[in-house]
Amino acid sequence: PAKAKSRRLRWDVKASDMANSTLNPIRAIVDGMKLTPNKDKAMIALSIGDPTVFGNLPTDEAVLQAMRDAVDSHKFNGYAPSVGYLRSRQAVANFYSCPEASLEAEDVILTSGCSQAIELVIGVLCNPGDNILVPCPGFSLYKTLAVSMGIKVKLYNLLPEKSWEVDLQHMESLIDERTSCLIVTNPSNPCGSVFSRDHVQKILKVASKHCVPILADEIYSDMVFPGCSCPSIASLSSDVPILSCGGLAKRWLVPGWRMGWILIHDRNDVLGSEIRQGLVKLSQRILGACTIVQGALENILNNTPQSFYSKTISFLKSNSEICFGELSTVPGLNPVMPSGAMYLMVGIDMDHFPGFKNDVDFTEQLVTEQSVFCLPASAFEYPNFFRIVVTVPEEMMVEACARIREFCQRHYRPRSCDSSDLEQ
Amino acid sequence: PAKAKSRRLRWDVKASDMANSTLNPIRAIVDGMKLTPNKDKAMIALSIGDPTVFGNLPTDEAVLQAMRDAVDSHKFNGYAPSVGYLRSRQAVANFYSCPEASLEAEDVILTSGCSQAIELVIGVLCNPGDNILVPCPGFSLYKTLAVSMGIKVKLYNLLPEKSWEVDLQHMESLIDERTSCLIVTNPSNPCGSVFSRDHVQKILKVASKHCVPILADEIYSDMVFPGCSCPSIASLSSDVPILSCGGLAKRWLVPGWRMGWILIHDRNDVLGSEIRQGLVKLSQRILGACTIVQGALENILNNTPQSFYSKTISFLKSNSEICFGELSTVPGLNPVMPSGAMYLMVGIDMDHFPGFKNDVDFTEQLVTEQSVFCLPASAFEYPNFFRIVVTVPEEMMVEACARIREFCQRHYRPRSCDSSDLEQ
Numbered sequence: 087p088a089k090a091k092s093r094r095l096r097w098d099v100k101a102s103d104m105a106n107s108t109l110n111p112i113r114a115i116v117d118g119m120k121l122t123p124n125k126d127k128a129m130i131a132l133s134i135g136d137p138t139v140f141g142n143l144p145t146d147e148a149v150l151q152a153m154r155d156a157v158d159s160h161k162f163n164g165y166a167p168s169v170g171y172l173r174s175r176q177a178v179a180n181f182y183s184c185p186e187a188s189l190e191a192e193d194v195i196l197t198s199g200c201s202q203a204i205e206l207v208i209g210v211l212c213n214p215g216d217n218i219l220v221p222c223p224g225f226s227l228y229k230t231l232a233v234s235m236g237i238k239v240k241l242y243n244l245l246p247e248k249s250w251e252v253d254l255q256h257m258e259s260l261i262d263e264r265t266s267c268l269i270v271t272n273p274s275n276p277c278g279s280v281f282s283r284d285h286v287q288k289i290l291k292v293a294s295k296h297c298v299p300i301l302a303d304e305i306y307s308d309m310v311f312p313g314c315s316c317p318s319i320a321s322l323s324s325d326v327p328i329l330s331c332g333g334l335a336k337r338w339l340v341p342g343w344r345m346g347w348i349l350i351h352d353r354n355d356v357l358g359s360e361i362r363q364g365l366v367k368l369s370q371r372i373l374g375a376c377t378i379v380q381g382a383l384e385n386i387l388n389n390t391p392q393s394f395y396s397k398t399i400s401f402l403k404s405n406s407e408i409c410f411g412e413l414s415t416v417p418g419l420n421p422v423m424p425s426g427a428m429y430l431m432v433g434i435d436m437d438h439f440p441g442f443k444n445d446v447d448f449t450e451q452l453v454t455e456q457s458v459f460c461l462p463a464s465a466f467e468y469p470n471f472f473r474i475v476v477t478v479p480e481e482m483m484v485e486a487c488a489r490i491r492e493f494c495q496r497h498y499r500p501r502s503c504d505s506s507d508l509e510q
Numbered sequence: 511p512a513k514a515k516s517r518r519l520r521w522d523v524k525a526s527d528m529a530n531s532t533l534n535p536i537r538a539i540v541d542g543m544k545l546t547p548n549k550d551k552a553m554i555a556l557s558i559g560d561p562t563v564f565g566n567l568p569t570d571e572a573v574l575q576a577m578r579d580a581v582d583s584h585k586f587n588g589y590a591p592s593v594g595y596l597r598s599r600q601a602v603a604n605f606y607s608c609p610e611a612s613l614e615a616e617d618v619i620l621t622s623g624c625s626q627a628i629e630l631v632i633g634v635l636c637n638p639g640d641n642i643l644v645p646c647p648g649f650s651l652y653k654t655l656a657v658s659m660g661i662k663v664k665l666y667n668l669l670p671e672k673s674w675e676v677d678l679q680h681m682e683s684l685i686d687e688r689t690s691c692l693i694v695t696n697p698s699n700p701c702g703s704v705f706s707r708d709h710v711q712k713i714l715k716v717a718s719k720h721c722v723p724i725l726a727d728e729i730y731s732d733m734v735f736p737g738c739s740c741p742s743i744a745s746l747s748s749d750v751p752i753l754s755c756g757g758l759a760k761r762w763l764v765p766g767w768r769m770g771w772i773l774i775h776d777r778n779d780v781l782g783s784e785i786r787q788g789l790v791k792l793s794q795r796i797l798g799a800c801t802i803v804q805g806a807l808e809n810i811l812n813n814t815p816q817s818f819y820s821k822t823i824s825f826l827k828s829n830s831e832i833c834f835g836e837l838s839t840v841p842g843l844n845p846v847m848p849s850g851a852m853y854l855m856v857g858i859d860m861d862h863f864p865g866f867k868n869d870v871d872f873t874e875q876l877v878t879e880q881s882v883f884c885l886p887a888s889a890f891e892y893p894n895f896f897r898i899v900v901t902v903p904e905e906m907m908v909e910a911c912a913r914i915r916e917f918c919q920r921h922y923r924p925r926s927c928d929s930s931d932l933e934q
């Protein structure tokens with residue numbers, strides 16, 4: 087070209103805005119904490135949302151056998167279609183299909199974990215400048231992904247006093263013409279709550295009235311305590327398009343395997359081919375799940391015995407009851423009993439703990455004194471709570487609760503006092 | 511809120527701009543072709559970049575055993591760090607480290623296939639409005655990803671008459687102050703070319719002069735024919751930061767497993783912590799590779815026998831020679847002999863084939879008459895060539911070449927003629 091272009095004369099490589107705006111609040115908060123356990127007490131981490139870390143919740147032998155068979159078959163080494171093998175998609179469709187919300191293979195897209203399912207759904211529904219409605223407290227990935235894509239996040243409140251039901255009025259008040267997606271997490275991380283049929287119907291009514299499609303994060307589907315039912319959101323709607331995200335991570339206890347899926351429910355054909363095509367296109371960017379896991383999927387879904395699921399759930403329920411029972415008699419703490427998933431949220435009466443600035447400070451000091459680490463709920467945009475993961479072995483749960491009690495007893499001040507002079 | 515917001519009154523769910531701008535040129539072209547094989551001849555697809563489809567190139571038993579061991583260990587079911595297990599990163603670092611370009615575990619990021627490695631590197635280096643330099647002909651994913659992120663693509667020419675070396679002057683002329691990344695694919699898809707040490711040094715000189723970091727797509731590294739050497743790009747540079755993308759897909763013949771990696775070479779510390787941190791942040795979006803494959807990685811890299819690699823390469827070389835030998839005597843065709851990877855490009859003297867509008871038309875008719883499908887190189891922005899995948903069984907390769915010869919003989923017109931009256 088005739089005209090000399092201006093070029094760089096020195097090295098000056100900067101990270102992109104997208105990289106810089108990919109913020110993980112859990113990391114941001116945890117990395118900023120001084121976590122120095124009391125060396126006289128063994129560390130108990132109640133913070134990690136990975137049910138496999140303590141070894142007490144192994145996956146089922148049928149799941150492992152399905153993987154061995156997939157390896158031995160030599161059939162699953164090549165590229166799969168970007169949306170997954172038809173047969174594996176069919177297996178997922180069969181597994182989740184129900185009379186009220188039937189599914190065909192073409193309604194299923196396999197992804198690299200539920201995380202990629204969420205990324206693809208937000209990616210296909212939202213443009214920069216749009217906004218999405220996200221539960222508060224809620225799983226932080228929604229915001230991380232949305233903000234990095236230039237999509238605004240509006241948090242709608244969940245109500246602890248109503249077992250974390252949605253504040254429907256608040257949610258509805260947030261909807262405007264740029265609201266392109268409503269995210270509903272049921273059962274919930276971090277709350278462990280499970281919505282009643284009636285409550286889901288009310289949420290659907292709002293979505294229907296304002297014509298907002300739903301991203302249903304149902305990664306904890308069927309992980310509900312006995313006596314509690316949790317129909318899929320799609321099974322309760324006949325008009326709202328619902329993109330349900332799920333995967334093997336939690337229920338089958340293999341989060342590292344990165345097997346997720348999107349179930350497309352669109353009985354009134356609102357989405358048309360554009361959204362489906364859009365999801366296919368997005369899936370072609372990096373392709374999805376590992377073919378060995380895809381090849382094992384049909385057997386995993388069909389051969390895992392019911393007893394495996396029930397065992398996990400009884401354990402989670404029992405641990406939740408222990409934890410709730412213990413902590414509900416600790417002055418200054420307000421645990422909320424969960425009905426599913428693998429979490430329990432505990433409110434802190436900060437008025438009674440004038441020694442601490444907030445939940446981050448509280449949980450940091452809990453590590454220092456008692457070597458118990460709970461995630462401060464600031465990580466879920468919900469200060470003055472902390473989250474307990476109930477997948478740890480029972481004896482650890484018992485011990486952790488005893489230590490939390492000791493810690494609270496030590497720092498509890500019976501009457502609320504003005505904490506302002508303690509700050510700074 | 512006091513003011514009534516405008517809200518949607520009807521369903522109107524549209525795919526996002528990103529989804530709509532995620533364009534896969536291979537799909538766009540192939541889906542637009544009328545591919546109706548001649549039913550008297552069995553179809554031979556020379557189009558699929560998946561070495562596993564014909565069953566003649568199985569992966570090594572050591573690779574499968576590593577997977578079985580990873581499953582049986584029960585150690586690789588939980589979440590790995592988002593950049594991969596330290597031990598697996600160490601194994602990759604050890605495997606690729608060399609005196610001129612040493613690697614530590616911290617220089618390795620594991621990803622879901624080489625595709626995600628490319629996505630993360632482009633994602634961390636480039637902002638919307640920036641441009642990247644991409645080889646032409648070249649692998650289409652670079653453009654697909656870049657365009658969907660609002661990044662411009664500038665194609666630099668490769669020269670078929672120089673065994674697909676880079677037109678260095680052309681490449682340099684494209685660089686401006688918004689050029690944030692130079693992509694170099696070596697060995698190349700679709701060309702099968704392998705740059706000499708000297709040529710790589712010339713490319714590095716341009717990058718160094720203009721301070722442009724390199725994304726080295728080295729997914730075909732070490733897949734070079736005997737007698738030809740292919741040092742890694744990083745091993746030849748002491749100043750240019752090089753993010754090398756690779757994976758198990760091709761050399762280990764398991765593309766479906768989605769195991770890729772980024773090797774960060776930055777001996778002058780140009781990238782600083784920002785780019786490394788940026789890659790870590792981006793890796794946290796959806797997490798990377800399946801933990802079973804990660805768990806198997808060390809054994810895969812250490813236990814795969816040399817004989818496996820050499821066998822694959824001899825096969826690819828032999829098939830390339832058959833194909834090149836046959837097609838170079840077909841009037842009107844100009845095959846370019848590859849030196850590695852698994853592809854061979856063939857030029858079409860369109861002047862001698864006045865019956866066809868272009869490479870798409872030519873390859874479409876080749877299916878209709880001869881049931882042989884080659885990818886028209888328009889899919890790589892390089893019209894009037896087609897690409898042959900040389901991983902098919904030898905007898906298929908021989909048969910395909912014979913049919914291509916027959917096809918060309920039938921349509922060849924000895925002297926160039928004005929094709930304009932044939933068009934329309």
Ligand SMILES: Cc1ncc(COP(=O)(O)O)c(C=O)c1O
Nearest residue numbers: 135199200201225275305333335
């Ligand atoms: C609510 C929720 N959704 C999605 C995910 C991500 O699942 P995956 O590991 O399959 O990506 C998690 C993981 O903790 C989660 O809690």
Ligand SMILES: Cc1ncc(COP(=O)(O)O)c(C=O)c1O
Nearest residue numbers: 559623624625649699729757759
């Ligand atoms: C040059 C090049 N880079 C990257 C890839 C993608 O590799 P993966 O399947 O590991 O994502 C391919 C696949 O064909 C390729 O040819």
